[in-house]
Amino acid sequence: MASRSNEVPVAISGAGPVGMALAIDLALRGIPSVLFEKRSEEERIVARANMTNVRSMEHFRRWGIADALRDNDPVSPMVYRDVAFVTRLTGHEVLRFPRAYEWSERLPIASEVAEWAPNEAIEKTLRDRVKSLPLIDLRFENEVKRFEQNDHGVTVTVTTPDGEQTLLAQYMVVSEGSRSRLRRDGLNVRMEGHPNLARSFLWHIKAPALAELWKATPMASMLLFYNEDRAGDSLVPQSGTDHWAYFCSPVPEDVDGDDWEACRSMLFRAIGEEFEVEPLAGGTFITHSIQAPRFDFGRVLLAGDSAHMVSPMGGFGMNIGIGDAADLGWKLAALLDGWGGPLMLPSYSIERGEAARFILAGCESNQAVGSRELVRDGIEDDGPVGEAIRAQVAEDIAIQKARQFKRMGGQLGYRYSSSPIIYRDGTDQPATSFEDYVPSSYPGNRAPHHWLADGSSLYDHLGNGFTLLVLGDVDHDALTDAAAERNVPLQILTVEDPDLTDLGELYSANATLIRSDHHVAWRGDALPDDLDHLLDVVTGSVSFA
Incomplete structure (x- = not known):
């Protein structure tokens, strides 16, 4: 301290x-x-x-x-890190996204996997x-x-x-x-933006017996109820198998999210039977999509x-x-x-x-599509007719909700294309996508990730200031000297094959200047003639025109 x-x-x-x-x-x-x-x-x-x-x-x-x-995660190992859609907990499974929130193997495109x-x-x-x-x-x-x-x-x-x-x-x-x-x-x-998207509620509850009621599907990190109530509710394990979060958005018009008795009745309907439950804390909140x-x-x-x-x-x-x-x-x-x-x-x-x-914007699109829009009458029916309806709803969910639970564009695909401290090179780049992530070394983007031959992440080798990744014949001594004169922290990173070949395909430039937050500040096959101007731009001393 x-x-x-x-x-x-x-x-x-x-x-x-x-x-x-x-x-x-x-x-x-x-x-x-x-x-x-x-x-x-x-x-x-x-x-x-x-x-x-x-x-x-x-x-x-x-x-x-x-x-x-990962070590501090209190959720029981009995809970699969999946997203499951069910009619009711004692009803039918509609669809399951396996390991939507965690991966058992590392991702080629990232230095880490998500942790639920x-x-x-x-x-x-x-x-x-x-x-x-x-x-x-x-x-x-x-x-x-x-x-x-x-x-x-x-x-x-x-x-x-x-x-x-x-x-x-x-x-x-x-x-x-x-x-x-x-x-x-x-x-x-x-x-500014779009306030009051939805009236929502969240209740933290203690219910030791609830784990025994998971009949429609194995326990999952997120359980969404898709039944003919179309209530927009879901259940999320919090710790062990006795602490849960019960969430709803948008809340049905006839339900007061601050009224625990009303919310408990909704929960009992979603589960399919009553059980002992203690409210710990919770109530209504308003979902907004706004920013300063x-x-x-x-x-x-x-x-x-x-x-x-x-x-x-x-x-x-x-x-x-x-x-x-x-x-x-x-x-x-x-x-x-x-x-x-x-x-x-x-x-x-x-x-x-x-x-x-x-x-x-991406999350607003997610908010606009839920059980009210995707549930079809008869989804809870037993027999071949109900099974066919659930299959149709499952297909709709896979199309409409995959971006929310499975796609990486929103997590890795944002970029700083308007930044005054990015030295742009004038080349075109593909449009951003909230669904699909396409690695790009265009200035302003998150630098494409690569696992090096020694098992380490490229990001593990980036410094606290700027790192010049050198993949071709570039004389960097002048830049090193210019940065040192201005006390700008700069380190040089070089690699050998097979990493040199692999990174060359990802970066398409002899040299790339990467910030400590992993975003590309500049790239090129040769350093600019005016190195002071390059450093002025990336250190925020002058804007790039």
Whole structure:
């Protein structure tokens, strides 16, 4: 734990997954931070996060916690990491996506696989890592009440168990969640997009006997009820075989999501019989698809749900925020270390705003198609007629819902095509797709992944600054010298066959400049004549025209 100080490079309001991820990223770059969390250390929140997707797990790997998250998963090994569609739990299986959330073998296109583990495990994993890093000062029962900023820093006023205190930070990041008071009152930000997509509810329940009622299908990480109630409900194991999350979106018009008795009646109908169940916490929330018009406001920045809110249909809520932390961490470090230019923070808004719009649109499409749209009358019937109807619905689900549960485009395919700190080469690239991921080394894209012959990931060899991947005859000494003169961290990465041939096919350029967040900053067969201009662009010192 860092010593308590009244001055700090970065103050972070909110120590949920996104705030902790940012603090970890900064600490691994040598940047101290203070994390303010209004909860006590023992208090837990009712969170919807369950999946740390492939892209987030790549960042977790970089932060040294990917394996720790897998170890902390509290869900029983009896639960298959599948998505299952059933009429009722005591009824019929309609369709199953096997291992939709985890893979038994590594993926060629990524350095990690997804991990299906509830928020309890995610927070524990991040919190343990935070406590292991002395540059992070995590303060529970501390709430940021207000702030004032000028050209030199941000004065942060915090309510603590010992009264009100002030702290001076060079930058402050607001990662307080979707109901952020600092975003609303401190920055006066109006969110844009599509609010009020659906009225939803989430209840965490304790029901030890529920595991014994799984008759239609083996226990799965996510169970969706597709019956003639068309209620839009689902069931998700949380820990062991006795803690569950019961979710519904959109909630039927005649149901009050804050009324546990009404929600329990829905649950009993979905299961097919009554059983002992205890509500732990829950209620109604509104599903939005909105984001702030920008994420940078002088020295104060928004991240996570404070910056954007997404439909849960796709499991991207926390994962977009993890991407925010990965993008913002290196940029704040660049500014604090003196080599980042004035476009660093605007580029955070532009890059992450573009990624958020892409993901929000995909999740809106997922939200628009569910049991109300896909269930057919007779789906619960026994005999050949019912079997035929279920087969038709299964075919529709496979077509309409695969993008939500099986496709990688939304996880790996976003890119920073509008960024002012990307040195574009003028070539065309294919349109982005939320469904299918096509690796591309075009500047702004996530660098194509490759497993090297020694079993390591290409990403394992990228540095904390820039890495020049050299695959052809390129004299890089001048760039190395120019970067050193400006204190820009740069390392050179060369490989030998068979990796040289394989990477040459993926990258189609003799040299590629890759950022520490895995995105391509520049590529070419020869370095530009004006190396200062290249460095000006990628460090945010001047925009590329």
